[in-house]
Amino acid sequence: MLRNQSRRDFIKTVGAGAVAATLPSWIYSCGRGQKPPNILFIMSDDHAAHAISCYGSRINQTPNLDRLAAEGMRFDNCFCTNGICAPSRASILTGKYNHLNGMLDNKLEFDGSQPTLPKLLKPVGYRTAMIGKWHMKSEPTGFDYYKIVPGQGKYFNPDFQVKETWPETVTESGYVTDVITDEAIQYMQNADRRQPFLVMCHHKAPHRPWQPHPKHWKQFRNREIPEPPTLFDDYEGKAEAVKNAEMTLEHHMHPLDTGGISPPEGLKGKELIRWRYQLYMRNYLACIASIDENIGRILDFLKESKLEQNTIVAYTSDQGFFLGDHGWFDKRFMYEESLRMPLIIRYPGLVPNGSVSKEMVLNVDFAPTFLDFAGVDIPADMQGESFRKILRGRTPRHWRQAMYYHYYEYPAWHMVDAHYGIRTQRYKLIHYYGYTDEWEFFDLKNDPRELKNGYNMPEYQATIARLKNELYALQTYYKVKKPIPKQIEKSETSLF
Numbered sequence: 198m199l200r201n202q203s204r205r206d207f208i209k210t211v212g213a214g215a216v217a218a219t220l221p222s223w224i225y226s227c228g229r230g231q232k233p234p235n236i237l238f239i240m241s242d243d244h245a246a247h248a249i250s251c252y253g254s255r256i257n258q259t260p261n262l263d264r265l266a267a268e269g270m271r272f273d274n275c276f277c278t279n280g281i282c283a284p285s286r287a288s289i290l291t292g293k294y295n296h297l298n299g300m301l302d303n304k305l306e307f308d309g310s311q312p313t314l315p316k317l318l319k320p321v322g323y324r325t326a327m328i329g330k331w332h333m334k335s336e337p338t339g340f341d342y343y344k345i346v347p348g349q350g351k352y353f354n355p356d357f358q359v360k361e362t363w364p365e366t367v368t369e370s371g372y373v374t375d376v377i378t379d380e381a382i383q384y385m386q387n388a389d390r391r392q393p394f395l396v397m398c399h400h401k402a403p404h405r406p407w408q409p410h411p412k413h414w415k416q417f418r419n420r421e422i423p424e425p426p427t428l429f430d431d432y433e434g435k436a437e438a439v440k441n442a443e444m445t446l447e448h449h450m451h452p453l454d455t456g457g458i459s460p461p462e463g464l465k466g467k468e469l470i471r472w473r474y475q476l477y478m479r480n481y482l483a484c485i486a487s488i489d490e491n492i493g494r495i496l497d498f499l500k501e502s503k504l505e506q507n508t509i510v511a512y513t514s515d516q517g518f519f520l521g522d523h524g525w526f527d528k529r530f531m532y533e534e535s536l537r538m539p540l541i542i543r544y545p546g547l548v549p550n551g552s553v554s555k556e557m558v559l560n561v562d563f564a565p566t567f568l569d570f571a572g573v574d575i576p577a578d579m580q581g582e583s584f585r586k587i588l589r590g591r592t593p594r595h596w597r598q599a600m601y602y603h604y605y606e607y608p609a610w611h612m613v614d615a616h617y618g619i620r621t622q623r624y625k626l627i628h629y630y631g632y633t634d635e636w637e638f639f640d641l642k643n644d645p646r647e648l649k650n651g652y653n654m655p656e657y658q659a660t661i662a663r664l665k666n667e668l669y670a671l672q673t674y675y676k677v678k679k680p681i682p683k684q685i686e687k688s689e690t691s692l693f
């Protein structure tokens with residue numbers, strides 16, 4: 198609602214009785230002297246935090262994401278609850294773990310009849326739009342407008358599906374990150390300023406197989422990228438589930454992952470890993486350069502359009518990614534590089550500039566937080582917590598000290614065994630339970646790179662026993678059904 202617009206005028210403008218009936222809570226609980234914020238939620242796909250310079254990247258620069266962080270809050274401990282695409286997206290929309298929203302893996306279809314963030318915002322006057330990668334098979338629900346790429350989408354001249362002609366596709370010319378940004382800007386430009394908007398702008402990039410825009414590829418094609426310290430992890434003392442995963446640079450990388458180029462004949466071992474790492478990273482980072490450039494475009498647009506002050510801008514990725522860490526590409530494991538989501542949030546006047554939070558926030562917290570900002574009551578069955586107070590620089594008493602993770606997709610590409618686990622500020626305990634029955638324990642203070650599995654070390658036994666109790670308590674709290682099936686029903690899968 199515009200600052201000088203009266204409630205009666207607003208009701209007249211919006212019209213619908215259902216909207217009018219819910220307005221008081223909208224005004225009084227959200228009011229706080231401010232009109233409700235627009236929400237621009239920008240999410241990329243597989244963008245690891247350690248490929249963002251304000252997170253301390255050693256391998257690239259992201260000046261526009263750094264600018265967003267300088268004007269807002271950076272979260273250093275934001276985690277996904279299941280480290281693959283569609284499940285994380287479902288948790289973001291529903292505020293629930295996957296065993297409750299049904300999206301256990303990438304192969305299932307999202308049940309669009311359940312309550313979601315956009316559906317809950319609409320009755321209080323929000324216009325809602327979903328632009329870019331959706332990846333949950335069923336038609337998006339709860340959005341006034343959507344323009345999504347089918348499946349994984351294409352990097353060049355991408356196809357889109359729109360509400361009016363679902364599931365037919367229309368092709369747009371250009372590079373996918375530019376096109377999705379154009380579409381999001383166009384939507385916001387044309388939005389009726391009397392109503393707040395929720396725009397979910399979901400990039401396809403930097404998802405595999407990496408195909409950068411030629412102008413960004415030129416920046417990286419001759420660059421030597423520093424290697425990660427765990428590039429040659431030998432997995433000694435680790436679970437068989439880790440040793441057997443099919444996501445190593447050495448044995449499992451496809452020529453498509455290295456720009457369609459096969460390695461020189463005879464190259465093997467560490468030299469092959471090094472060769473593949475360089476090509477993989479050049480393509481991946483060049484895709485991110487386009488993301489960063491487009492973040493700059495969208496921030497400039499908000500400023501020029503005078504939308505800056507009353508728009509929450511969030512940047513995240515559906516989960517992290519292994520950038521040669523532990524000799525891997527891809528994600529899925531509960532290891533730090535894949536578990537961690539980048540999260541930067543700007544809301545001028547409320548979020549302190551250049552602030553950093555070490556509190557543990559999760560993808561299931563996003564929906565409750567945005568609902569809280571909009572003055573909407575958070576449904577009792579949402580499992581996430583609002584971190585609005587943290588954004589104001591005040592951590593609520595009794596904020597979570599441990600998080601629960603659960604990955605299900607096995608057997609599938611990369612053959613990562615099903616596992617669940619608990620992470621606290623210092624420790625991590627993981628149980629692989631699909632085809633194996635193994636545990637891993639890491640002391641993140643003494644072993645931040647997760648190289649030493651301490652599960653059988655005598656000095657950690659008391660800690661491990663305590664963590665197991667906390668882990669099982671979290672499973673009960675989050676209503677995880679027991680016994681947990683070792684494998685979920687399988688359907689078709691795709692290479693990437």
Ligand SMILES: [Ca+2]
Pocket residue numbers: 242243281282515516
């Ligand atoms: Ca992803």
